[in-house]
Amino acid sequence: SYVLTQTPSVSLAPGKTATITCGGNDIGSKNVHWYQQKPGQAPLLVIYYDSDRPSGIPERFSGSNSGNTATLTISRVEAGDEADYYCQVWDGSTDQVVFGGGTKLTVL
Amino acid sequence: QVQLQESGPGLVKPSQTLSLTCTVSGGSISSGDHYWSWIRQTPGKGLEWIGSMIYSGSTDYNPSLKSRVSISVDTSKNQFALKLRSVTAADTARYYCARKEGFGDFDYWGLGIQVTVSS
Numbered sequence: 352s353y354v355l356t357q358t359p360s361v362s363l364a365p366g367k368t369a370t371i372t373c374g375g376n377d378i379g380s381k382n383v384h385w386y387q388q389k390p391g392q393a394p395l396l397v398i399y400y401d402s403d404r405p406s407g408i409p410e411r412f413s414g415s416n417s418g419n420t421a422t423l424t425i426s427r428v429e430a431g432d433e434a435d436y437y438c439q440v441w442d443g444s445t446d447q448v449v450f451g452g453g454t455k456l457t458v459l
Numbered sequence: 460q461v462q463l464q465e466s467g468p469g470l471v472k473p474s475q476t477l478s479l480t481c482t483v484s485g486g487s488i489s490s491g492d493h494y495w496s497w498i499r500q501t502p503g504k505g506l507e508w509i510g511s512m513i514y515s516g517s518t519d520y521n522p523s524l525k526s527r528v529s530i531s532v533d534t535s536k537n538q539f540a541l542k543l544r545s546v547t548a549a550d551t552a553r554y555y556c557a558r559k560e561g562f563g564d565f566d567y568w569g570l571g572i573q574v575t576v577s578s
Contacts, residue, residue, distance in 0.1 A: 399564040400563065
């Protein structure tokens, strides 16, 4: 089955740029979606189809996808961005939804 | 604005069937290219997709759960349901219902319901 690999944790100071990666075999050929989950809350879609932002998501959130790595970038990180971030794809070869293991973003 | 709300028992005995319902408001469950889905999350762990169903009846399930899972849609009540048979402690999790846009993203989620499997 298709596997998505995420770095377990990322820590950085406020105002810096966070880069959260999602690795998968030829992931660039798939559509990648990103979710933010804060403690005690349901996941929230922050990027869909690699780089589109839903209404209400700040422009500081952006995404890209190429080769074997998809990337979620959060510019000018704020304390309120502290959360777990998950990538997700649809694997058409097996008709399955696949989630990455998640990355915990800590704002120091 | 579409809203989803999970309901069902918070405690299930081992070997029994876990049954949850998701009520959809703000939109019709039988419109569009939407797959009505269940996802779970164990304490301190990541997200696990359980399965998805479109109102016309087509379903996709996680292969690791497929032998024990069924998802159904009740268009008259604008609800969809999850049944997970022969549960064990490993099925203890927070269960979310969500709407999936075609083969894409989950754009609307319920708040989730905690289900514990214990005698």
